Amino acid sequence: MDSEEFTSRIPGFYNLSIAERQAHLARTLGQSGVANTFDTGGLDPAHADKMIENVVGVFALPLGIALNFLINDRDYLIPMAIEEPSVVAGASYAARLVRDGGGFHAETDEPMMIAQVQVVDVPDMEEAIGRLYEHKAELLALANQQDALLVKLGGGARDIEMRRLDTRLGAMLIVHYLVDVRDAMGANAVNTMAEQTAPLIEKLTGGRVYLRILSNLADHRLARATARVPKDSLAIEGYSGEAVVRGIALASAFAEADPYRAATHNKGVMNGIDAVVIATGNDWRAVEAGAHSYAAHKTGTYTALTRWDADANGDLVGSIELPLAVGLVGGATKVHPAAQAAVKLLNVQTARELAGVIASVGLAQNLAAIRALATEGIQKGHMALHARQVAAAAGASGEEIDDIAAKLVAERNIKIDRAEELLKESENG
Ligand code: MEV
Numbered sequence: 440m441d442s443e444e445f446t447s448r449i450p451g452f453y454n455l456s457i458a459e460r461q462a463h464l465a466r467t468l469g470q471s472g473v474a475n476t477f478d479t480g481g482l483d484p485a486h487a488d489k490m491i492e493n494v495v496g497v498f499a500l501p502l503g504i505a506l507n508f509l510i511n512d513r514d515y516l517i518p519m520a521i522e523e524p525s526v527v528a529g530a531s532y533a534a535r536l537v538r539d540g541g542g543f544h545a546e547t548d549e550p551m552m553i554a555q556v557q558v559v560d561v562p563d564m565e566e567a568i569g570r571l572y573e574h575k576a577e578l579l580a581l582a583n584q585q586d587a588l589l590v591k592l593g594g595g596a597r598d599i600e601m602r603r604l605d606t607r608l609g610a611m612l613i614v615h616y617l618v619d620v621r622d623a624m625g626a627n628a629v630n631t632m633a634e635q636t637a638p639l640i641e642k643l644t645g646g647r648v649y650l651r652i653l654s655n656l657a658d659h660r661l662a663r664a665t666a667r668v669p670k671d672s673l674a675i676e677g678y679s680g681e682a683v684v685r686g687i688a689l690a691s692a693f694a695e696a697d698p699y700r701a702a703t704h705n706k707g708v709m710n711g712i713d714a715v716v717i718a719t720g721n722d723w724r725a726v727e728a729g730a731h732s733y734a735a736h737k738t739g740t741y742t743a744l745t746r747w748d749a750d751a752n753g754d755l756v757g758s759i760e761l762p763l764a765v766g767l768v769g770g771a772t773k774v775h776p777a778a779q780a781a782v783k784l785l786n787v788q789t790a791r792e793l794a795g796v797i798a799s800v801g802l803a804q805n806l807a808a809i810r811a812l813a814t815e816g817i818q819k820g821h822m823a824l825h826a827r828q829v830a831a832a833a834g835a836s837g838e839e840i841d842d843i844a845a846k847l848v849a850e851r852n853i854k855i856d857r858a859e860e861l862l863k864e865s866e867n868g
Contacts, residue, residue, distance in 0.1 A: 445514055448535075460474070461475055464784065505519055507538050510542060510796055510799045515787075518718040518785065519714035519800075520717040536668045540666065540668045540755075545665075547663070547798075549791075550619060550623075552625040554632055555652060556615075556633050556636070558640060560646050564612060578636055582632040583632075589621060595618065597617050615654075630651065656732040656736060664801075665756070666756070670683070675814060684749045685749070687747045687806070691757075704743050708744050709727060712797055719767075747809070759802040767793060843858055843865070
């Protein structure tokens with residue numbers, strides 16, 4: 440790809456037909472065929488039959504491209520698989536605002552996953568923990584024998600941690616393996632390590648092992664992103680830039696302090712995050728579990744995953760931090776043709792780069808939502824998009840769609856029968 444010519448800022452993309460949008464992507468990416476993979480969802484039943492059990496078909500979602508993303512000084516086109524209107528437009532809008540402030544800055548931890556081993560009926564807890572520490576090197580070596588390829592790629596089990604856990608069914612010894620999984624999501628690698636080393640753990644502790652499984656609270660694998668928006672970029676009709684910055688900071692403070700609001704605030708964050716996680720064939724349930732457990736665990740009360748404030752200059756600054764266990768190798772990312780096309784479109788080289796992009800999209804999505812909520816409300820934008828869908832469903836095409844949609848919104852009557860009437864009137868007149 441010629442990065443000099445490549446930009447994610449594509450004015451008018453919205454008004455193009457699907458074929459024109461695909462042609463534009465093929466031209467700018469220099470990759471013919473990538474965008475066409477999305478035509479039918481990229482997955483046929485024969486492929487699907489190899490992925491899960493009892494397949495009777497496939498289930499499609501719309502795939503849209505969020506524009507304007509500048510992350511660590513690089514432009515990205517963001518593939519988003521989602522059924523909800525306004526999300527792709529919201530992310531693109533917020534990314535344009537952040538672009539005015541120099542773009543997103545993202546950084547990530549090493550791709551370190553946790554595998555948990557639950558040991559019960561331990562005769563002497565102190566002694567058992569001591570013996571595991573003494574045999575740490577042996578345990579790590581045995582864990583690493585399970586995945587020679589991962590070790591060859593520079594990953595592998597790095598450390599073990601032990602902890603006594605008092606539960607209603609008595610004390611348990613919980614062992615954590617910390618495993619660098621490189622460009623994988625890592626579930627298979629760490630689950631195998633936990634299972635294969637369990638007999639040695641039983642021998643060393645004299646206890647009995649039950650569960651051997653990863654933790655989705657992947658808090659050694661955090662992704663962070665920050666953004667700045669000049670206050671003047673935020674001014675809209677009826678609201679000064681200062682007023683919008685204050686409204687967004689107040690929305691943030693509300694979500695930081697109140698779990699009821701934090702749940703919805705974070706849902707908005709996950710609108711962006713899940714859409715990219717799904718498009719790239721990653722496990723969105725794992726990412727959801729990680730995000731919400733982290734939102735509760737980091738302070739002890741469920742809170743917001745993002746934070747927004749005014750800086751000394753009065754401009755808006757925001758940040759996000761959450762676990763992002765996403766991979767580029769293995770799983771659906773490797774076998775789903777549309778996921779492969781989405782990864783090509785993103786042009787990310789490592790799982791960490793992907794995590795940084797996803798964190799930035801989450802921050803953008805949150806900004807789009809709370810900016811609208813703190814000013815004109817979200818229904819206005821929703822209704823404008825809904826009106827376009829109704830106009831198209833009534834048979835409008837090309838420029839007619841926007842004309843009819845504008846009339847429906849102005850009349851506050853976004854109904855298909857009214858759209859059909861307006862269409863007839865415009866055809867006759
Ligand atoms: C809707 O899908 C998401 C929002 O509710 C998020 C929020 O309230 O911040 C708009």
